[in-house]
Amino acid sequence: MLSTKEVEALLGEMNDPVLNVPFSETEGVVEVKIKEEKEHVSVKLAIGRLGGQEQLDLQMKVVDLLKENGFATVGIRFEELEDDLINEHRGNEASPIESQFSDGKTEFISVASGKGGVGKSTVSVNLAVSLAKAGKKVGIIDADIYGFSVPDMMGIVDKPAVEGEKIIPVERYGVQVISMAFFVEENTPVIWRGPMLGKMLTSFFNEVQWGELDYLILDLPPGTGDVALDVHQMLPHSKEIIVTTPHPTAAFVAARAGSMALHTDHEIIGVVENMSYFESEVSGQKEYVFGTGGGEKLALDLDVPLLGQVPLGQPKWDHDDFAPSIYKDDKISDIYTEIANSIIEKSEDEQSKE
């Protein structure tokens, strides 16, 4: 029968399924105990993230391996690796993106918020359309799985076509769109968690024929709960924009979304304050209906620029469809155009430095 040291060495060659690094490097083999008379081994492993499909798959592999090596029974426990060890090895983390984006030409921009209803989807859509208007090739993934509103906001009624094994995004206002809404029956509650969610997001990246893209905008689930965290962890590293309303308490909640982004290794590139004020068309006077200062405070706290302040504006209709503000309201269009330009400038700046 193998000794404790031999079992440690054997397990040390296996990869942490989340970080894609051998356990010998992550110090992931925490404990090995053998009861020779009962041919029993019990092991404790520390992995990059608990609770996912990866953990279940690993559990089976470990049990199989140890049984092949002569143990009759195997006990296995897991704990999460310490944060500094996770951060040290994060660069190797398995990402759901495959060859479609491996040339590094596509920039991922996630749009997040501390709570629902602050206009995260509105900002995602208008930003995507503004970038497309500026001549960029743009896609949008509506990853707000429980509140998919992007197709409605863009007036999309078509479903994506399927060619062979690939899903073709729906094009609207020059933007390639994929939404969870395309794949669930109307009014069916979505109750996917963990592994199912991961599969859906992975297929949004891998099974969708995106073509060449300069930007892929990701409309994230709102808030800082489990689902938002899961989505953050599953996404490739992205630049992130945090949307808030002007009320200082809203900004406080949004700051939590900011720390989630940083904790999961996304780079925050700016804040958009939405519903900043109402401007009377008659007198031109601005009323700060929801307070002031939230966006500025959040930007200061996160040490990023305030990319724009978007006023309240009536939803606009284009024929029978809702149209993004960027297409209708001159003042709001200008603000989104400015936000898009500063994002483009930042990307070009970074590219010229590479």
Ligand SMILES: Nc1ncnc2c1ncn2[C@@H]1O[C@H](COP(=O)(O)OP(=O)(O)OP(=O)(O)O)[C@@H](O)[C@H]1O
């Ligand atoms: N600047 C604005 N002026 C007027 N209405 C707005 C503005 N921004 C958003 N809205 C409206 O507020 C509602 C919520 O917006 P939206 O769906 O974009 O928020 P959200 O943060 O994505 O919400 P959730 O994440 O809960 O889906 C929508 O009806 C939208 O039309």
